Amino acid sequence: MAFAVAVASAQRIRLPLDIPLGVAVCALLLPVTLRALRxxxxxxxxxxxxxxxxxxGIVLTELTRGWAGTSTRMATANSILLLGVVVTAIALLWVRSLIGAQMMVLGFGVGVLLSVASRGINWDNPWKFTFAVPCILIALSLPRVWGHRRAQIAVLLVLAAVSALQDSRSLTGMLVVVMALLFTQGAPGTSTSGRAALVATRVALVGVGGYFLIQAALLDGALGEQAQARSVAQIERSGSLLTGGRPELGAxxxxxxxxxxxxxxxxxxxxxxVQVAKQGMVALGYDPDNGYVNRYMFGNGFEVHSLTGDLWILFGVLGxxxxxxxxxxVGASLVIRLASGTVSAVGAFLALRLMWDLAFSPIGSAALTLAVTLAVLLPAVGERKPPPASP
Known part of the structure; x- marks a missing residue:
């Protein structure tokens, strides 16, 4: 039953009030799963x-009535979106307490893959936008891979190569950094006492180093001519690969x-x-007078393509x-596991993915993996040292 809950939690068939089927299932199970929260x-x-x-977010909406357009339906949908993350995370934590993190991730990954039937395939880049996340979760949670460092490195190499060939630059970078973290983490069973600051510094250095390594590979054409051309254009536009590729940051x-x-x-x-937002994008060298900005970003509410930005705009300072x-x-949980040499490739990937999502992914797409990220990484109360990873 627990594995089935993990699979069901990832389903995105829309019910009334735009509630995803998976969230509805997790909400119905809340009387059973709520104990996992503690x-x-x-x-x-x-x-x-x-x-x-x-x-x-609801209070801010009510205070705005009268001088700006408001929608109770939109407020309800956004509230359900955020509440759904918590409800799903609680259900997955409950699943983890029964069958372990590996089977929980495998079930969720299978669920995401099955949900493609209802969500459809994004043909702009099927690997990047549809298949990458479930394939990564499934591949890294297979019994012969989970907990086996060499097998994880081998799978990560294959996934990084596929991502590079499919013009998924950020995903390639994340997978490369995950490999570096697995190589540099402490020995299994190592005490974490006094090592947290050192490990946090190492994570930061690996992240920065990985960014510049991927940038150099892109500019040299190692990841393909198309990726090279896009990267050069983005740097010429704003002076930075990040801001050039994410002009929504200016908004x-x-x-x-x-x-x-x-x-x-x-x-x-x-x-x-809208004009204020466009001026912020112009400051980054981007021309915002297009359908993407007018329709996607501001045509039906606010969407600034950043989890942090969306949370702040929609839910205020408490967001x-x-x-x-x-x-x-998530950062503290990752550091704890790296210091003790017990981080899994899935855990490291999901932690990096969350940090990326906080800066550069819309709340709608980030919500899908946020729940499983928390369910994988949050340490159990009283947890000291998970079983050491196999070589």
Whole structure:
């Protein structure tokens, strides 16, 4: 039954009020799964901040009525989206407590793959936008791979090569950094006492080094001429591969500088606010007068293509606080496992994916993996040293 819950939690068939089927299943199981919330460190804090953020988003929406367009339906959908992350994470933590993290991840990965039947395939880049995440989760949680460092490295090499060939630059970089973290983590069973700061510094250095390594490979054409051309154009446009490839960052900074308290989960942007956002994008060398900006980003609410930005705009400063709590909880959990030499490739990948999502992914797509990230990485209460990884 627990494995079936993991599979079901990933289903995205839409029910009334735009509730995903997987979230509905997890909500129905809440009387059974809620006890898992107290069994894992940071989980109660994350849940509380999520509820506070949802309430704040509704309050901001009500305060905005009268001078900007608002939608109760949109506020409800955004609230359910955030609440669904927490409910799903609780269900997956419960699954983990019964059958372990490996089988939980495998079940969730299978569920995401099965959900393609209802979600459809994104033909712009099928690997990057549809198949990469479930394939990575499944491949790295197979019995002969999970907990076996050499097997994990071999699988990561294959996945990184496929991602590079499919023009998935950020994904390739993440997988390369995961390999570096597996190579540099402490020996299994090592005490974490006094090593947290050292490990955190190492993670930061590996991340920065991985970024510049991938950037150099892109500019040299090692990952293909198409990726090289896009990277050169983005750097020429704004002076940075990150800001050139993510002009939405300029919109986020401009909007939140103008209104740091946030906007509300059910608020439509005014014409003046759209112009403020566009000016922020122009500052990065991007021409925002196009359908992507007018329709996708601001045509039906706010979407700044950043989990942190979306949380802040939709749920105010408490949404920002929720993002900070997520980053600290997942970051601390990763450091603890790296210091003891017990991090899995899946755990490292999901942690890096969350950090990327916080900066560069929309809340809608980030929500899918956020729940399983928490379920994999949050340490159990009283957990000391997980079983050492095999060579």
């Amino acid at each position: 069994q894992y460190r940071f989980a109660p804090t994350i849940a509380v901040f999520a509820v506070l953020a949802i309430a704040n 986020s900074i401009a909007l939140l500088t103008a209104h740091p308290w946030g906007y509300g989960s059910g608020v439509f942007p005014t014409g003046e606010q 920002l606080a929720f993002a900070v709590v997520l980053a600290l909880a």
